[in-house]
Amino acid sequence: SMLRKPFVYFILGGPGSGKGTQCELLSKNLNFIHLSAGQLLRNAISNSSQHKTTIENCINNGRIVPSEVTISLLDKAIFENDKSDTFLIDGFPRNYENMINWIELMDHKINFQSVIHIICSKQTMIERIQERSKTSGRSDDNLQTLQKRFITFQNDTQKIIDHYRDLNQLIEINGDNSIEIVQEEILKRFKQIPI
Numbered sequence: 001s002m003l004r005k006p007f008v009y010f011i012l013g014g015p016g017s018g019k020g021t022q023c024e025l026l027s028k029n030l031n032f033i034h035l036s037a038g039q040l041l042r043n044a045i046s047n048s049s050q051h052k053t054t055i056e057n058c059i060n061n062g063r064i065v066p067s068e069v070t071i072s073l074l075d076k077a078i079f080e081n082d083k084s085d086t087f088l089i090d091g092f093p094r095n096y097e098n099m100i101n102w103i104e105l106m107d108h109k110i111n112f113q114s115v116i117h118i119i120c121s122k123q124t125m126i127e128r129i130q131e132r133s134k135t136s137g138r139s140d141d142n143l144q145t146l147q148k149r150f151i152t153f154q155n156d157t158q159k160i161i162d163h164y165r166d167l168n169q170l171i172e173i174n175g176d177n178s179i180e181i182v183q184e185e186i187l188k189r190f191k192q193i194p195i
């Protein structure tokens with residue numbers, strides 16, 4: 001049982017910006033729990049859940065899965081975990097519907113901290129995903145789906161990032177640098193946040 005509400009950070013950024021890579025390192029460096037919304041959805045496909053087809057169609061077309069599906073997976077993952085009280089939620093919320101439903105269903109149960117936005121040039125992201133596609137086995141790691149993921153990021157997710165900037169709850173990080181430099185920059189910014 002949780003003695004106090006879990007702390008939650010959102011990590012956003014385009015496809016291949018380094019969300020997963022940076023969250024993995026942060027989870028080791030700071031003893032935070034990394035939850036990738038995308039990975040939870042991919043796991044739900046192989047668990048042949050009732051939402052299998054919906055999730056599969058969205059992922060293969062770079063579209064955003066309805067928030068009740070994603071939030072229920074995140075809710076479960078947060079409250080089934082007792083290894084740490086701080087969670088890095090990678091790749092969520094991606095649109096207005098995600099954000100509004102999260103606020104309604106989850107805000108009272110968690111202690112929201114801030115959003116980290118990893119800013120990366122499109123060229124860098126394309127090169128990284130193309131390289132990763134050789135071994136990732138991800139059905140969305142192809143140029144056609146990647147273009148759709150960029151469009152969704154531009155049309156839907158960028159608004160969410162702008163919203164958190166307006167609220168002064170956004171930390172922006174240059175994601176074009178090496179993995180180590182990006183991590184250092186995030187760690188520096190974390191040390192400025194009183195938890």
Ligand code: UP5
Nearest residue numbers: 015016017018019020021037038059064065091128178179
């Ligand atoms: N790499 C990383 N950082 C590097 C660096 N600094 N220098 C050099 N190389 C670097 O990194 C990508 C690759 O680049 C890796 O090979 C890495 O080694 C290298 P990674 O850390 O994996 O980047 P990440 O930002 O996590 O990229 P990812 O492809 O996972 O981002 P997406 O946002 O596209 O994917 P996600 O898994 O979050 O979502 C997939 C789909 O699920 C979405 O398109 C959507 O359809 C669905 N989804 C929802 O519907 N709702 C959600 O809430 C979440 C997902």
Ligand code: MG
Nearest residue numbers: 019020036038
């Ligand atoms: Mg990822």
